[in-house]
Amino acid sequence: MAGTTRDKFFDALNESYDALLTAVEAAEARGHKFSNAIIDEARQGETEVVALARTWSDAPGNVFENLKAMVEVQGRAQRRGLELARDALGGAGEFGNDVQEALRRVIKANARAGEATAEVAQDVVHKAYTRVRGGEEPEPGGPKHSKATKVPVAAGSGANSGEAADS
Numbered sequence: 001m002a003g004t005t006r007d008k009f010f011d012a013l014n015e016s017y018d019a020l021l022t023a024v025e026a027a028e029a030r031g032h033k034f035s036n037a038i039i040d041e042a043r044q045g046e047t048e049v050v051a052l053a054r055t056w057s058d059a060p061g062n063v064f065e066n067l068k069a070m071v072e073v074q075g076r077a078q079r080r081g082l083e084l085a086r087d088a089l090g091g092a093g094e095f096g097n098d099v100q101e102a103l104r105r106v107i108k109a110n111a112r113a114g115e116a117t118a119e120v121a122q123d124v125v126h127k128a129y130t131r132v133r134g135g136e137e138p139e140p141g142g143p144k145h146s147k148a149t150k151v152p153v154a155a156g157s158g159a160n161s162g163e164a165a166d167s
Helices: 003-060 063-132
Strands: none
Touching: 003 063
């Protein structure tokens, strides 16, 4: 866990970037897997088409066997196409889940960064208030409205004289 406000802010910033990069890595891995599946299916289809062409060239007059072989190759190609479409849709669902998780993490990290920023701002206001009030501690809950500080003016050095009083 972060110790200082500064650490909290930078840890939250790091978590935000980690969430985004994790989602990008998951999408890249999913895309790579899908690309490999397409290549594998294309190889299988190419092998089956060459085998079909060989069957036809071996017995060009055997029309019914050739048509049967063609229908079988077409059926397997359609099943592979449907399988790829199913994988793509499943990947899209996983991608959506990854994006949602990344957004949740980014929002939580940004909330922590905002809290750290608010802590710094409160500290700065507290210190400024303390200096303006001459070292007095502010009221509990922080300053509401700052009052004008009275600065003693030396005799003969009023607003018209243009000289500031020594403090």
